[in-house]
Amino acid sequence: MATASANIAPPPTPRAASQRIGELDHAVAERHQRADARRNREKIIAAAEIAFRELGTAVQMEDIARRAKVGVGTLYRHFPTKEHLVAELATHCFSGCISEAETALATVDVWAAIECFVYRNAEQMATDAGLRDTFMAACQSGGIWAGERDRLNQRLATLLERAQANGSVRQDVTLGDVQALMCGLSAAIAGGGDWRRLASMMLAGLHAPPPTPAAP
Amino acid sequence: MATASANIAPPPTPRAASQRIGELDHAVAERHQRADARRNREKIIAAAEIAFRELGTAVQMEDIARRAKVGVGTLYRHFPTKEHLVAELATHCFSGCISEAETALATVDVWAAIECFVYRNAEQMATDAGLRDTFMAACQSGGIWAGERDRLNQRLATLLERAQANGSVRQDVTLGDVQALMCGLSAAIAGGGDWRRLASMMLAGLHAPPPTPAAP
DNA sequence: ACAGTACCGGAAGCCGACTTCCGTTTGTCA
């Protein structure tokens, strides 16, 4: 699994590689399509979201198809690859986080905004394996949904910058550290810790005064 | 994935289930065996340790056999299942941690001992995927190597207890939280953060004075 | 030196995912 687990196999066929996610994919979605097709797409996404929350990237395509009351063939008509489908779901996760980050950016008290951001995410992670897996995968550079991740990182970067200018976050913390921390928080919550305490500890670590001199 | 990517498949055959790890396994190891067999076992373990550090639980049996210059058949003669082999390796990881925890227990300054323990592990995690995966898997209760994990947890529990009595660790932290934190630290380091800073943040989170009142 | 047996190697088997294929169904447009 490591992690857990994640098992999106690298596409064995050359076929999938020929489609950029978010290009042709959306093009197909937009273009004139039959009513039943559109309906099925909705059903699939709805079912996939639930399953993703429950099982994370370990969801199985057949499981999703079953929940959506649709054949696997139909599933693959709409999403040529598991990776494409997961990317769609991960994008939803990210856009949620992004809008939270934006409300944080609109808040005057930077530190309170950060606290709020972290608590909100931690709370959701407690019941959403998909969100946790998304944060974990976000650390691997160059993933498929790198675009969305970078949009989030952009927000977090300015948030971090302000907080450091403000003195409310340790000066030596980098954006990479923040990313890693979110990833760590996911894992810790997945590991069964109490999300509230874990979030508060993470915040304390960020907030802390100048780092204590390192022990040998 | 999550995790990352642990892929020890549940044994499909009834065969593996009939052998308790650490019982029959060791018995076979002890019992009179041919010299070449013993030599091969050592080669396998040596190769597996290196591969495990490099790849974590994602190592493949064939890879290990190749590195040990041994056929897969031989590998399976010594370890009837991938799970058995990984358990052996994880046990090594745990016993290292346990002895570190014991030196920590022997130290007068509890907080300094904890710092040292965390830094040491973090440093090793930075280059040892096997250690990271071991900590991640340790959270899943009831794993195969639960015995060793519990021996470690026992040490950590008394360490935590003393530190809380001492006032150097937040009162509301539980052993489960500590476990989750180690798991989170693994993930964060795997996610590419700087181990030194991450460890210091984690310690700050533990050390912190009474928890800040939770934000909504 | 020899028999007997433990052990070795790696090709083949198996299994659980993902993905493809194609006959059938259904919506759409004239």
Next chain:
DNA sequence: TGACAAACGGAAGTCGGCTTCCGGTACTGT
């Protein structure tokens, strides 16, 4: 309404791992 293409369903294909099998090899004790 009829023809046509788009979409459906799910059985079958594929692939990458773990695991087994069995003919050959080489220790070990006599």
